[in-house]
Amino acid sequence: MTQQASVTTQEIAPEQLCIGLYVHLDLPWSAHPFTFSSFKIKDLGQIATLQSLGLERIRYSASKSDCAPLALPPRTAEPAAPPAMALADDPALKLKRERLERMAAHHAKVAQCERELLSSGRAVKSITQNLFAKPKEAYAEASGLISGLAASMLVDADVAIQLMADKVGGEDVYHHSLNVAILSMVLARELKAPPAAMQVLGLGALLHDIGKADLPERVVRKSTPLTAAEAVVYQMHCEKGVAIAQAMGVGPEVRAIIEQHHECSDGSGYPKRLSGTQLGLLVRVVALVNAYDNLVNPLDPRRALTPHEAMSVIYGQRRAQFDNLVLTTFVRSVGIYPPGTVVNLSNGTLGMVLSVNSSRPLKPTVLVYDPAIPKDGAIVVNLEEEPEVSVATTVKPADLPADVFDYLSPRRRTTYFFNTEGGT
Structure with a gap:
């Protein structure tokens, strides 16, 4: 994969979330505790956190998911309020x-x-x-x-x-x-x-x-x-x-x-x-x-x-x-991935290596492309802190879509x- 193609998504209720769904959060990056705004759910703790965000609907990608969402249970009453813990108190946030x-x-x-x-x-x-x-x-x-x-x-x-x-x-x-x-x-x-x-x-x-x-x-x-x-x-x-x-x-x-x-x-x-x-x-x-x-x-x-x-x-x-x-x-x-290398991460995100980790060369620090975040505030991710994410392939800058090239600015x-x- 050399560029991020548009992904078809569908909307579901928070109650339909399950492990293996690939979700997309329509929130400012600073308003949720996850490293990436799009990711595959890996445990029940993430589901609980997602359900506490107060979103009425959550987008997911069927093509990137391991399973289908849960069936929506019949509603006999008003839905329960989100968990009492305020997001401001979330350690991850x-x-x-x-x-x-x-x-x-x-x-x-x-x-x-x-x-x-x-x-x-x-x-x-x-x-x-x-x-x-x-x-x-x-x-x-x-x-x-x-x-x-x-x-x-x-x-x-x-x-x-x-x-x-x-x-x-x-x-x-x-x-x-x-x-x-x-x-x-x-x-x-x-x-x-x-x-x-x-x-x-x-x-x-x-x-x-x-x-x-x-x-x-x-x-x-x-x-x-x-x-x-x-x-x-x-x-x-x-x-x-x-x-x-x-x-x-x-x-x-x-x-x-x-x-x-x-x-x-x-x-x-x-x-x-x-x-x-x-x-x-x-x-x-x-x-x-x-x-x-x-x-x-x-x-x-x-x-x-x-x-x-x-x-x-x-x-x-x-x-x-x-x-x-x-x-x-x-x-x-x-x-192995010197600074300036454009990479496709294992979660489908594109980024550019900023600095290397000499003790763990497969885990560099990467500037991540996210169109929802302004270029001047782009996410910088140390892959050593993200055990679930790794470099999948390298990408020639010439193969990047124009908007991604401009965002990452490979020189x-x-x-x-x-x-x-x-x-x-």
Whole structure:
């Protein structure tokens, strides 16, 4: 299933509810205690809660139900009043209100992350523009940016990976560098890298493509396959990057990352076809993350893979090119369903993965599509807290109906950013 088709529903009285019916609640999300407004009844407690909502009629979907509703009993008197317990006292509804508060905090963090991402993107652009005119200043600015990111990662117990909107208008080059830096640091954190190594890694990842600034634009920005001659020119960005880094005053460990980020563990990379232990651990981290982000964010957006597809390609088809420890740790830290993956949940709901759960990779946090809830207040569900719901399939954003695409806003380009004020 790649999209939510319209579902035919019928109305029944609350007395006809039974386990196995798939019901739809025509109430504001905050007015009932359930996580989803449409769901299959699984126990008598849910029936009691549904009957206490005061609804005269409840919609259900026969095609999604396991059984037919109960027959309506003959009425000999006025129906009994709903249970005396007010909904305001329902523990489940209190939990939902707490969840609403967490969702509001989450949306505030997203806004903060977007501001920080924009600021960091401007910093990367400034660094790139100053590579030749002010190399020392560019290096100082890069060091400051990475120090701020590294410090936040080292003090936070659980840094959430946030999906942000990339900026259009040629900014993708700068955000690719930022993506690679951030995801490399996330991966290094899982590998228990010490603070000094985190700083070296972040700088190397941020500056890994600086050699492209000394290449013809027609080669760097070409979205179609390079000719053999163009490929030779393109591969020179590694050695040109080292020369620029030397002028900036960059140390040898960072220069190694810049020079070797296209090398592969199986010796199939460039410029020197190094392999295995000839590559340092930090180089192996950046090589993997760079390859992943290039699949998700190619110059030609039409060739872009979803995060889940990119992970599948790397793990299933290109595994030999990357260090096994680094690759398995990357899968664990970024997730089987990386942020930005559009998913179809087992209850038929569509959503988009916002952040991963490294201890339970099959249970990410998902932004849920619900047309009854305004987009700016969209439900955020941690699947670890919903044992009955799981990811059923992944969905290509292009296959989404227009209204769902607009609601979830899966980005044309994917950028990961973590909130420096703490995890979610």
